[in-house]
Amino acid sequence: MTEKFTVSPSPHIWGKNTVSKVMLDVILALIPAAIASTYFFGLRALLIMAISVVSAVFTESIIQLIRKKPVTVSDLSAVVTGLLLSYTLPSTVPLWIPAIGSFTAIALVKQAFGGLGQNFMNPALAARAILFAAWPIHMIMYAIPGVDGMTTATPLAILKAGESELPSLWNAFVGNIGGSLGETSALALLLGAAYLLYKKVINWRIPFSFIGTVGLLTWILGQEGLFTGKGIYSIFLGGLVLGAFFMATDYVSSPMTPKGKIIMGVGCGILTVVIRLYGGYPEGVTYAILLMNLVVPLIDRYTVPRVFGEEKKRWEI
Amino acid sequence: MGLVKQLLRLKGGVYPPYQKHLTDDKSFTKCNIPNTVTIPMQQHIGAPCKPLVKVGDRVKMGQKIGQPAGFVSSPVHSSVSGNIKEIGNFPHPLFGESLAVLIENDFLDELDEGVMPKNFDELSAEDIKGIILEAGIVGMGGATFPTHVKLAPAKGKVIDTFIINGTECEPYLTADHRLMLEEPDRIVFGMQALMKALGVTKGFVAIEDNKNDAVESMLRATAKISGIDVVALKTKYSQGAEKQIIKSALGREVPSRGLPMDVGVVVNNVATAAAVATAITTGMPLIERGLTVSGSGITEPKNLLVRIGTSFEEVIKHCGGINGTIGKVISGGPMMGISQFTLKAPVIKGTTGILVFKKGENPYPAELPCIRCANCMKVCPAYLMPMMIHAYSFKGNYEAAQKYRAMDCIECGCCSYGCPAKIPLLQSIIAAKNRLK
Numbered sequence: 001m002t003e004k005f006t007v008s009p010s011p012h013i014w015g016k017n018t019v020s021k022v023m024l025d026v027i028l029a030l031i032p033a034a035i036a037s038t039y040f041f042g043l044r045a046l047l048i049m050a051i052s053v054v055s056a057v058f059t060e061s062i063i064q065l066i067r068k069k070p071v072t073v074s075d076l077s078a079v080v081t082g083l084l085l086s087y088t089l090p091s092t093v094p095l096w097i098p099a100i101g102s103f104t105a106i107a108l109v110k111q112a113f114g115g116l117g118q119n120f121m122n123p124a125l126a127a128r129a130i131l132f133a134a135w136p137i138h139m140i141m142y143a144i145p146g147v148d149g150m151t152t153a154t155p156l157a158i159l160k161a162g163e164s165e166l167p168s169l170w171n172a173f174v175g176n177i178g179g180s181l182g183e184t185s186a187l188a189l190l191l192g193a194a195y196l197l198y199k200k201v202i203n204w205r206i207p208f209s210f211i212g213t214v215g216l217l218t219w220i221l222g223q224e225g226l227f228t229g230k231g232i233y234s235i236f237l238g239g240l241v242l243g244a245f246f247m248a249t250d251y252v253s254s255p256m257t258p259k260g261k262i263i264m265g266v267g268c269g270i271l272t273v274v275i276r277l278y279g280g281y282p283e284g285v286t287y288a289i290l291l292m293n294l295v296v297p298l299i300d301r302y303t304v305p306r307v308f309g310e311e312k313k314r315w316e317i
Numbered sequence: 318m319g320l321v322k323q324l325l326r327l328k329g330g331v332y333p334p335y336q337k338h339l340t341d342d343k344s345f346t347k348c349n350i351p352n353t354v355t356i357p358m359q360q361h362i363g364a365p366c367k368p369l370v371k372v373g374d375r376v377k378m379g380q381k382i383g384q385p386a387g388f389v390s391s392p393v394h395s396s397v398s399g400n401i402k403e404i405g406n407f408p409h410p411l412f413g414e415s416l417a418v419l420i421e422n423d424f425l426d427e428l429d430e431g432v433m434p435k436n437f438d439e440l441s442a443e444d445i446k447g448i449i450l451e452a453g454i455v456g457m458g459g460a461t462f463p464t465h466v467k468l469a470p471a472k473g474k475v476i477d478t479f480i481i482n483g484t485e486c487e488p489y490l491t492a493d494h495r496l497m498l499e500e501p502d503r504i505v506f507g508m509q510a511l512m513k514a515l516g517v518t519k520g521f522v523a524i525e526d527n528k529n530d531a532v533e534s535m536l537r538a539t540a541k542i543s544g545i546d547v548v549a550l551k552t553k554y555s556q557g558a559e560k561q562i563i564k565s566a567l568g569r570e571v572p573s574r575g576l577p578m579d580v581g582v583v584v585n586n587v588a589t590a591a592a593v594a595t596a597i598t599t600g601m602p603l604i605e606r607g608l609t610v611s612g613s614g615i616t617e618p619k620n621l622l623v624r625i626g627t628s629f630e631e632v633i634k635h636c637g638g639i640n641g642t643i644g645k646v647i648s649g650g651p652m653m654g655i656s657q658f659t660l661k662a663p664v665i666k667g668t669t670g671i672l673v674f675k676k677g678e679n680p681y682p683a684e685l686p687c688i689r690c691a692n693c694m695k696v697c698p699a700y701l702m703p704m705m706i707h708a709y710s711f712k713g714n715y716e717a718a719q720k721y722r723a724m725d726c727i728e729c730g731c732c733s734y735g736c737p738a739k740i741p742l743l744q745s746i747i748a749a750k751n752r753l754k
Contacts, residue, residue: 002635005646007658008681009744011730012651013333013488017692017737019685075685117686117738121596256691307722308560308699310575 005049017181019116022109023076025201030083030246036175036199037105040145041091045181049086055102056082063111063137077116084124087242088286089131089280092141092151101127104312121293122250125243125286132160144179148227152178156238156282162223172236183239193245206254206263206268207244211235221277240272242284259303318750320520320536323420324568327561329698331731333488333652335527337680339611341491345497347622348635350422354626355407356382357417360665361455362388362462364666368418374401379601380429382418382618391463392453394553395420396604396624398427410629410648410662411655418664420626434602440597442709445514453603453666458482458493458557459649459691461667467585468514470578479490480510480568483524484550485588486557487650490670492607493587494690495620497524497531498592501538504723507590508545508599520545522587523562524669527552543689554652555729556697559584573725589690603666609630612647614673616640623664629660629671630660682739692743693732700724703732710749718749726750 002194037045060078064071075077081209082102089098108120117131119126153175155167167177175185182189195204219231235241248254248268255261268288275284306312321655335594358363368382376382383393399422407417435448446692450465471475483495493741497504504522512520526549539545547565550556551555562570562584569580592603604625611618616637623632629646633639647654648662649669664671693703702721709717723746 003643005645005656005658006681007656008645009747010655010728011734011743012645012647012654012656012672013679013734015331015333015734015736017735018689018739019737022688022690022737025342062434072685077688115686117688162419183416251688251690254689256689256694272565297372298538304702304721305700307573307701307725308564309571309575310722311572 006277019075019077022201023080025196025199026080026178026317027076027083027245029196029201030087030182031315032186032191033087033182036188037087037091037181040175040184041143041181043197045091047095048089048091048093048181049083049260051095052089052102052148053079053082053181054211055099056085059103059106059113060065061243063107072116075116075258078106081123084182084246085127088124088239090129090142092143093138097131097135097138101131104130117122117252122247122253123288125247125289129286143183144178145176154178154238154282156276159237160276160282161283163249167267169236172233180239183242186236186241189241189245196245202245202249203258203261205228205258206248206265209262209265210244210248210268210272211240211265212238217269217273217274221244221273223277228300231289236275243289244268246287248292253294253296255299255303257303257305259305260299263299263303264292264296267295305316318537318543318546318670320532320720321548323548323550323565326551326567327556327565329696329700329731330354330555330733331696333554333734334516336489336611337491337494337527339489339610340620342416342488343491343493343495343618343620345495345622348624348627348632349629350397350424350624350636352422353402353626354420354422355628356393356395356420356626357391357407357415357663357665358383359409359412360393360625361391361460362460363387363437365627366393366612368404368416370404370418371403372404374400375399376401376420377427377429379604380430380433381453381602389463389466391609392451392602394453394604397406397611398425399423406661407702408655410665410668413658416631419667420508431600432602435593435597435600437506437597440451440510440513442514442516445510445597448596449514449641451591451602451711452592452719454539454589454592454596455666456586457588457592457606457652457666457669459513459667459669463587464585464719469581470583474578475581476515476517476578476583477519477581479515479520480559480562480566480582480584481520481522481587481590482557482559482562484557484562485528485537486525486552486554487652487654487669488554489611489672490650492620492669493610494528494531496587496591496607497528498534501534503591503594504535505538505545506588506598507540507592507594510593511583511585511590512544516706518544521566522547523550525550525552525556525564528539530552538640542697555731558698558727558729561698568584572724577683583632600679602740606658606664608664608668610636611670612672612674613641613678614643614714619690625666626663627665629662632664632671633660633673635741639673640675642676643673644678645674647672647674652734653728665697673717684740687740688738690737692735692737696731698729698731698733699727700725703742703746704740706749707740707745710745715749715752720751723749724753
């Protein structure tokens with residue numbers, strides 16, 4: 001009897017890290033924000049999250065079945081997309097909004113371009129932008145935390161309108177302000193972000209350069225003259241903490257090189273501030289990230305690092 | 318002389334489970350000498366040897382039976398005395414099949430007349446290089462680069478430092494570890510011979526810090542030698558690659574596509590140094606080597622001294638045989654070793670270990686698409702972008718693969734090991750390297 005040996009190329013052992021483990025870590029990191037969201041906006045928040053996730057998973061399964069490809073929802077990437085999308089929605093949205101949003105994110109931005117690893121923009125953010133363009137009124141009805149039936153403007157909208165009745169820094173940090181489900185509680189998000197940094201799922205470069213640029217530029221370009229802006233306060237407003245730590249760091253649509261990550265962070269920061277201060281919308285994070293997503297392949301080409309033993313720094317491929 | 322700290326941390330690298338506990342406390346024993354040995358004509362990097370014998374000839378132990386072809390080549394010798402039974406294509410652990418000489422052992426171990434001790438003090442640098450060439454000594458860490466070539470730096474290259482490599486960073490392998498514990502003086506003697514051949518006075522013994530007893534042992538052996546220090550490098554896989562040792566221990570970076578001699582350094586494995594010592598003190602060429610037999614598929618994992626040409630089958634039999642059903646047989650370590658398709662392959666000069674994984678253990682993982690996480694980039698000790706080289710190589714665009722410096726890959730396997738999507742990155746990179754040569 002001839003035995004058969006497995007013959008395959010080296011290495012013959014592999015690390016324990018898997019795509020689904022990485023996705024699971026992201027989901028775990030998003031749980032504090034889910035808890036904060038439910039606390040501030042009630043059970044409806046949970047319902048929106050659930051529908052968003054289910055719609056994403058369902059969409060991916062159906063499309064893969066139709067294409068006669070293996071159904072890969074167990075890699076949890078659709079779950080992450082669905083969850084992140086729900087975090088960008090106000091708590092008052094009709095329930096068909098997250099359903100359609102997740103469908104758009106998965107079907108249009110992800111699967112239509114090749115599935116996992118091929119989305120050229122952040123799927124959750126792209127879907128949010130589409131929802132905002134299609135149903136703008138539904139997308140800006142931000143509930144007052146803890147109060148049923150009434151809506152409020154977000155702190156950024158208040159700033160844009162030039163009014164001075166702003167929530168306190170503490171409220172902005174903790175999340176007791178108007179805003180979408182996942183963006184309000186910077187505290188909860190930062191807890192999750194700390195976990196992701198510790199587990200080395202995300203790298204510090206994008207979020208720190210993104211947030212640092214926003215803080216710095218906001219301070220410099222103050223509305224009452226140079227260097228009078230609310231730099232620190234502005235960091236906890238809008239979708240910046242959510243976007244910088246959880247959206248801009250999406251592996252597929254962000255640069256792979258260390259220098260490239262800094263460029264993306266700074267670019268996102270500049271665009272965010274420009275839109276916030278001089279654009280038509282009060283918040284600029286969504287479009288800042290989406291626009292930078294588009295130039296990521298270009299950034300990667302021009303920031304290829306030096307290889308071992310090379311003297312000069314390389315500038316392009 | 319003493320213990321020195323490493324200058325720089327290794328950038329890149331991974332932490333595989335070491336599994337050294339299976340054999341690191343087992344001292345070397347001699348493997349049973351087999352009835353026949355198969356001596357391949359190519360056990361080194363460079364041109365294969367031409368057989369000097371014909372069927373029917375009687376050869377003695379240590380007799381040269383293969384003549385090197387060209388400078389980058391190394392002679393091969395008979396590891397037993399006996400008769401040449403056959404010359405032809407036989408299994409080879411690296412090439413599948415190659416030209417080899419099959420010798421029937423007469424169990425007399427009659428020594429060839431050329432096997433004569435030399436007086437070290439009377440030897441000049443050129444004499445030592447000659448002895449190393451004639452003894453067929455090649456890099457025994459697995460690379461099998463002919464040592465006499467390493468000792469002949471190109472014109473204009475001045476060597477100022479010699480490093481001996483006792484890091485043994487691959488999991489499972491403990492042969493170098495045991496050698497440093499059991500024969501430190503032999504290693505040091507070989508090191509001094511190599512330093513004399515190079516004309517250098519500064520030497521380092523590089524060991525990973527998961528082998529503190531070996532560090533102690535080598536410190537004791539070099540205590541009275543002022544020019545030689547021991548450097549304990551932080552344990553991390555692929556720290557043992559020679560360019561990475563030079564960077565961590567000395568802070569010098571070998572130029573891309575260059576050699577250690579470009580920064581004034583020569584590195585040799587501890588077993589190579591021991592082989593040099595043997596060639597001088599007894600005159601015996603490289604006909605035996607220490608290796609580790611380990612893995613869940615081996616009944617009694619051991620460190621063995623094996624005659625070159627002994628089949629894997631014989632070696633495994635000496636270790637209690639196979640435990641269970643074979644899944645995979647590997648020559649070398651699990652990160653860079655070559656998986657075998659027959660146990661008839663012989664142990665050659667570069668066989669550092671024989672590993673057997675049981676069926677179902679470490680199964681080849683299913684592949685997902687690349688998620689651009691850049692983990693491969695993070696762990697690459699050569700600072701490459703493995704995902705880009707793989708992507709282009711996979712599509713057959715080898716020029717683009719080289720734009721990302723495919724040829725600089727040291728083939729350590731960290732990229733494939735660290736990829737969460739389990740993409741066979743190294744396979745594509747090596748494929749590109751083969752087509753770019």
